[in-house]
Amino acid sequence: xxxxxxxxxxMKSIFKHFTEGCESMVSNLIVEQVxxxxxxxxxxxxxxxxxxxxxxxxxxxIAKQKRIKLVQxxxxxxxxxxxxxxxxxxxxxxxxxxxxxxxxxxxxxxSDKDAYMKAAIEFGYGVRILKQDPWEMLISFIISQNKAIPxxxxxxxNITERYGDEIGYDHDTDKTYYTxxxxxxxxxxxxxxxxxxxxxFRAPYIVDACKKVTSGEVDLNELYILSASEAKEKLxxxxxxxxxxxxxxxxxxxxxxxxxxxxxxxKRVIEGMYFEGKEISLKAIQTFxxxxxxxxxxxxxxxxxxxxxxxxxxx
DNA sequence: TATCAGGGTCGTT
DNA sequence: AACGACCCTGAT
Numbered sequence: 274x275x276x277x278x279x280x281x282x283x284m285k286s287i288f289k290h291f292t293e294g295c296e297s298m299v300s301n302l303i304v305e306q307v308x309x310x311x312x313x314x315x316x317x318x319x320x321x322x323x324x325x326x327x328x329x330x331x332x333x334x335i336a337k338q339k340r341i342k343l344v345q346x347x348x349x350x351x352x353x354x355x356x357x358x359x360x361x362x363x364x365x366x367x368x369x370x371x372x373x374x375x376x377x378x379x380x381x382x383x384s385d386k387d388a389y390m391k392a393a394i395e396f397g398y399g400v401r402i403l404k405q406d407p408w409e410m411l412i413s414f415i416i417s418q419n420k421a422i423p424x425x426x427x428x429x430x431n432i433t434e435r436y437g438d439e440i441g442y443d444h445d446t447d448k449t450y451y452t453x454x455x456x457x458x459x460x461x462x463x464x465x466x467x468x469x470x471x472x473x474f475r476a477p478y479i480v481d482a483c484k485k486v487t488s489g490e491v492d493l494n495e496l497y498i499l500s501a502s503e504a505k506e507k508l509x510x511x512x513x514x515x516x517x518x519x520x521x522x523x524x525x526x527x528x529x530x531x532x533x534x535x536x537x538x539x540k541r542v543i544e545g546m547y548f549e550g551k552e553i554s555l556k557a558i559q560t561f562x563x564x565x566x567x568x569x570x571x572x573x574x575x576x577x578x579x580x581x582x583x584x585x586x587x588x
Numbered sequence: 589t590a591t592c593a594g595g596g597t598c599g600t601t
Numbered sequence: 602a603a604c605g606a607c608c609c610t611g612a613t
Contacts, residue, residue, distance in 0.1 A: 319595060418596040424610055425595080473608020478597085515597050536595040578595080 302362055304352040309376035311399020312345045312352060318400050318579040320525045322413055322426045323433075323453070327445045335433075336405065337365050338452045340440050371401050379572050386565070389546040390573065393580035400579050402571060407493045407526040408486065409453045411508070414518040415478050424471075429453075431470035436462060456486040478513025485511055501529040516555075530571040533562035542577045545587035 316324045316332055323335040331344045342355035354366065367373065380398065384391040412432070417425050436458045437451035460483040467476035485491040491511060496504040501523055508519040520534035533539075535558050543558050544550055547565075566573040581587065 414595080417594095419594060419607075419609095420596090421594045421610070427610090468608080471609060474598095474606085475608080513597065517596060521595075534595075537593090538595065582595090 300358055302354045302357055302359060304354065304362070306350050307352050307372070308350065309380060309399055310345075310350075310352065310370070310372075310401060311397075312343045314397050314399040314579060315370075315401050315403065317583070318397070318575055319422060319582065320403055320521075320575065321405065322422075322429050325446055325448075331445070333443055333446055333450075335440065335450050335452075337369060338440070339365070340443060340450050341366075342443075342445065368404055371404055374401075376401060376572075379569060380576075383566070383569055383573055383576065390576070393576045396583070397576050397579040400575055402528075402530070402575055403525060404528055405526050406453065407496065407522065408456055410522045410526040411482055411486075411493070411511070411514070412453075412459070412479060414521045415482060415511075415513045416472055416475055417521070418475065418513070418515075418518060428470055428472050432459070432462075432467075432472075435466070435470060456483055459483050460487050475513055478511070481512040482514075496523070496527055501532055504529065524571045524574070531563070531568045533559060533566070533570040533574045535559060535562075535574075536578075538578055538581050539574060541587040542581035546577075550587070 312332060313326075313330075315321075316326075316334065321334075321336070325333045327333060327342070330346055331342060334341050334343055339357070339361075341357050344353040344355070345351070354362065357366065380394045384394050413425070413429055416428050420428075433451040433453055436454035440450045440452055442449045459479070462479070462483070464476045464480050467479050472479065482491075486493060491507055496507060499507065504523055504527065505516070505519045508514050508522060509516070514522075517534055517536055520532045523529040524532045524534060535543075535555055540555065540558055543561065544553060547561065562570045562573070
């Protein structure tokens with residue numbers, strides 16, 4: 274058994290590297306001492322759509338052109354990642370899972386705000402904000418509008434099966450998985466074909482996104498260096514991308530952490546917690562969040578979304 | 589069987 | 602600024 278210990282990031286994580294059986298040449302990895310990290314909470318917090326739960330403690334995740342299996346025992350600070358390597362961990366997963374960010378400090382600051390936030394963070398202590406692919410987030414959140422999460426996942430799966438490249442077969446789920454199609458690959462899809470993927474009235478929006486991204490009219494790489502409001506303006510040039518969808522893209526792919534995507538769930542939670550259940554405008558919620566949570570608004574949103582939706586609060 | 593809402597946005601008043 | 606329409610699906 275090949276065993277290796279690597280150390281050294283802000284979290285002082287230790288990685289053990291091992292190979293298991295002879296099923297494949299790709300090895301597995303144990304990440305030790307992960308803080309504020311619960312893989313189930315992270316995946317179920319509504320920011321990512323390409324995963325499946327295998328059992329209570331295991332998930333398959335498709336991201337970064339790869340398929341990994343994640344296992345974490347309840348309350349454990351150890352995370353096992355199957356089908357990956359130490360090299361891949363350093364290059365890909367460390368950033369993807371935002372492991373260099375001090376969630377202990379962030380959750381402490383937010384918990385001290387008020388009892389509601391404290392309760393939300395106690396409930397979702399292991400929530401993190403992933404750093405995902407901009408193009409995939411753009412298409413995924415265009416699809417998300419006026420849809421339930423299981424349906425969103427289904428549409429995205431349909432699109433990847435039809436236009437992505439095969440990644441491989443998974444024994445646990447008995448399914449074959451595909452990459453998320455590139456803008457060039459998805460550009461080949463007609464509106465009618467997209468409707469066959471069940472995206473409905475969003476099909477022309479996806480066509481428009483493909484055109485504007487492949488032509489360079491909207492440069493997704495440029496958005497990293499733009500301010501949140503400038504980037505938002507760019508994204509909203511694409512049909513079907515409004516304020517909520519662009520906020521999600523900028524939070525979940527570009528780490529613009531001061532944004533506060535406001536959907537029906539968050540709206541209800543904020544109204545219930547801070548406005549005595551009275552209905553207030555989206556604009557008022559944005560203003561409140563920006564002032565109250567400051568540059569931690571994005572994190573607050575994620576804790577509140579998970580808390581509110583998992584507990585069906587204020588419905 | 590019918591109605592409704594779901595991580596909103598667009599086009600029309 | 603307000604309002605209905607919109608594909609499709611699962612829950613009542």
